[in-house]
Amino acid sequence: MTQGKSIxxxxxxxxxxxxxxxxxxxxxxxxxxxxxxxxxxxLVALYFRVMRHDPRRPExxxxxxxxxxxxxxxxxxxxxxxxxxxxxxxxxxxxxxxxSPLQGHPDKRMLPILEASTGSLGQGVSIGIGAxxxxxxxxxxxxxxxxxxxxxxxxxxxxxxxxxxxxxxxxNLTLIIDNNGQQLDGWVKAILNPAPVAEKFRAFGWHTxxxxxxxxxxxxxxxxxxxAGGAGKPTAVVAHTVKGxxxxxxxxxxxxxxxxxxxxxxxxxxxxxxxx
Numbered sequence: 001m002t003q004g005k006s007i008x009x010x011x012x013x014x015x016x017x018x019x020x021x022x023x024x025x026x027x028x029x030x031x032x033x034x035x036x037x038x039x040x041x042x043l044v045a046l047y048f049r050v051m052r053h054d055p056r057r058p059e060x061x062x063x064x065x066x067x068x069x070x071x072x073x074x075x076x077x078x079x080x081x082x083x084x085x086x087x088x089x090x091x092x093x094x095x096x097x098x099x100s101p102l103q104g105h106p107d108k109r110m111l112p113i114l115e116a117s118t119g120s121l122g123q124g125v126s127i128g129i130g131a132x133x134x135x136x137x138x139x140x141x142x143x144x145x146x147x148x149x150x151x152x153x154x155x156x157x158x159x160x161x162x163x164x165x166x167x168x169x170x171x172n173l174t175l176i177i178d179n180n181g182q183q184l185d186g187w188v189k190a191i192l193n194p195a196p197v198a199e200k201f202r203a204f205g206w207h208t209x210x211x212x213x214x215x216x217x218x219x220x221x222x223x224x225x226x227x228a229g230g231a232g233k234p235t236a237v238v239a240h241t242v243k244g245x246x247x248x249x250x251x252x253x254x255x256x257x258x259x260x261x262x263x264x265x266x267x268x269x270x271x272x273x274x275x276x
């Protein structure tokens with residue numbers, strides 16, 4: 001699926017997705033722009049260069065799985081679905097509307113192409129382990145990717161799951177940490193600092209790599225190597241990102257964790273994105 005796009009094409013997709021995120025959250029009047037914007041390049045790399053998937057066959061048994069554990073970042077996932085052809089782009093304007101398949105957190109009952117309903121933080125790694133174990137038991141070679149936030153990994157269940165995956169050497173599982181430094185209440189380091197993140201996952205038996213999560217030159221090789229599973233153990237990709245990336249007044253500003261931009265702010269953000 002769409003494996004041959006150039007870096008320039010991927011950057012353009014990322015720009016369009018950021019515009020979609022701003023528009024849909026603005027139209028909804030609620031949502032989470034900061035963490036949605038920080039994860040864009042990671043999703044673009046997965047859906048347009050790394051993962052094996054086919055929008056014409058969303059239930060293809062050999063597809064790679066992606067689980068967005070930080071479910072409040074779903075506007076970026078919905079934008080990726082629209083770009084990849086899984087959903088009609090017109091649906092993006094229905095975010096958080098009553099009866100819309102695009103709920104404020106991923107809801108598989110409303111949108112069956114999702115791998116799981118998520119957003120109760122801390123659970124996604126365990127769900128991913130289930131998928132990775134199923135692949136091993138069924139003799140299939142699909143890979144499972146899970147994305148969490150760095151605030152989310154304060155949850156104890158994450159570390160129980162990390163211990164299990166490392167012990168069972170689930171080389172078909174990759175965890176991506178959107179390490180943007182912020183959570184709902186402010187800066188992660190001031191609330192319950194999980195650092196050093198890479199070293200902790202390494203101690204739990206994971207292969208670990210740290211990257212700039214906005215640089216395709218680092219993101220793509222890291223995710224491709226993880227998918228290949230050559231380390232013989234699960235991979236944790238610590239992606240250093242900027243919350244609110246791409247919109248100057250949102251970048252590194254904790255106030256934009258879960259606040260929708262007003263109409264004039266939507267227009268200002270779109271002007272910035274369109275001139276980049």
